[in-house]
Amino acid sequence: MSWLGWADGTCRYCRSGRENLCEHARFTGYDVDGGYAEFAVAAEDFCFPIPDRYSDAEAAPLLCAGLIGYRALRLVGAAERIGFYGFGSSAHILCQVAVHEGRRVFAFTRDGDDEGQEFARSLGAEWAGGSSELPPEELDGAIVFAAVGPLMVQALKASAPGARVISAGIHMSEIPAFSYDLLWEERTLGSVANLTRADGEDLLRIAPEVPVRAKVTTYPLEDAQQALEDARAGRIEGSAVLVVS
Numbered sequence: 001m002s003w004l005g006w007a008d009g010t011c012r013y014c015r016s017g018r019e020n021l022c023e024h025a026r027f028t029g030y031d032v033d034g035g036y037a038e039f040a041v042a043a044e045d046f047c048f049p050i051p052d053r054y055s056d057a058e059a060a061p062l063l064c065a066g067l068i069g070y071r072a073l074r075l076v077g078a079a080e081r082i083g084f085y086g087f088g089s090s091a092h093i094l095c096q097v098a099v100h101e102g103r104r105v106f107a108f109t110r111d112g113d114d115e116g117q118e119f120a121r122s123l124g125a126e127w128a129g130g131s132s133e134l135p136p137e138e139l140d141g142a143i144v145f146a147a148v149g150p151l152m153v154q155a156l157k158a159s160a161p162g163a164r165v166i167s168a169g170i171h172m173s174e175i176p177a178f179s180y181d182l183l184w185e186e187r188t189l190g191s192v193a194n195l196t197r198a199d200g201e202d203l204l205r206i207a208p209e210v211p212v213r214a215k216v217t218t219y220p221l222e223d224a225q226q227a228l229e230d231a232r233a234g235r236i237e238g239s240a241v242l243v244v245s
Helices: 056-075 089-100 114-122 151-159 198-204 221-232
Strands: 002-004 080-085 104-109 127-130 141-142 160-165 187-191 216-222 240-245
Touching: 056 089, 056 141, 056 160, 056 216, 056 240, 080 089, 080 151, 089 104, 089 114, 089 198, 089 240, 104 114, 104 198, 114 127, 127 240, 141 151, 216 221, 221 240
Parallel strands: 080 104, 080 141, 104 127, 141 160, 160 187, 216 240
Antiparallel strands: none
8 A cells, every 4th residue: 555545536637647646635644544554444446466575664665765766767758867866765766677677877865975875886876976966977867856956956957958857755945046058958847746556556566577675774663753863864775664563
């Protein structure tokens, strides 16, 4: 069960294949009970079968960080040279998928984060550096996972004509003003909202083929605040997973 718990199937967004924007959507843990429950009642049509190779802890980031990242990857289009700004829970999963698809990944971490850059390279990134750096080649597309508005502009600076720069965040700090020449030549800025069931089905079919290896650090539910602090401080390599006992 992902956070899209239900969509009406009749609004103009659902009818056009965009149920992620459904006008009456219900979301797990917000409109529908069960976000932190050991057991939950869910609409069968909005549940996904979990590949046998993954434990519960390994599957958890696929259904959250993995799905939003996968939708962002689809919105980038057929970009061959793709930049990932922020290499955390979502990017470490999508890097593996992108490489499997034959794309060339350029990973951007906090400046000076040598361990994070080495982690990205170990998962198939062709190049890794600080977020203030320009890559050795122009990007055909970029996904900004970090909720840092200026990175949208930085990604534009690194992009080739026609590139798409997609924000994968729900929230983001203010995007500063920038010169129009950065956007010219058919570059675009975009965002991601939620997911469709097709996104979930596709990712969970592809993940064991890659195979995606989700690196997880588990925390008991009562330590959720510590998990958030560790994530913000960059102390987690991969994904943090809360365990309900």
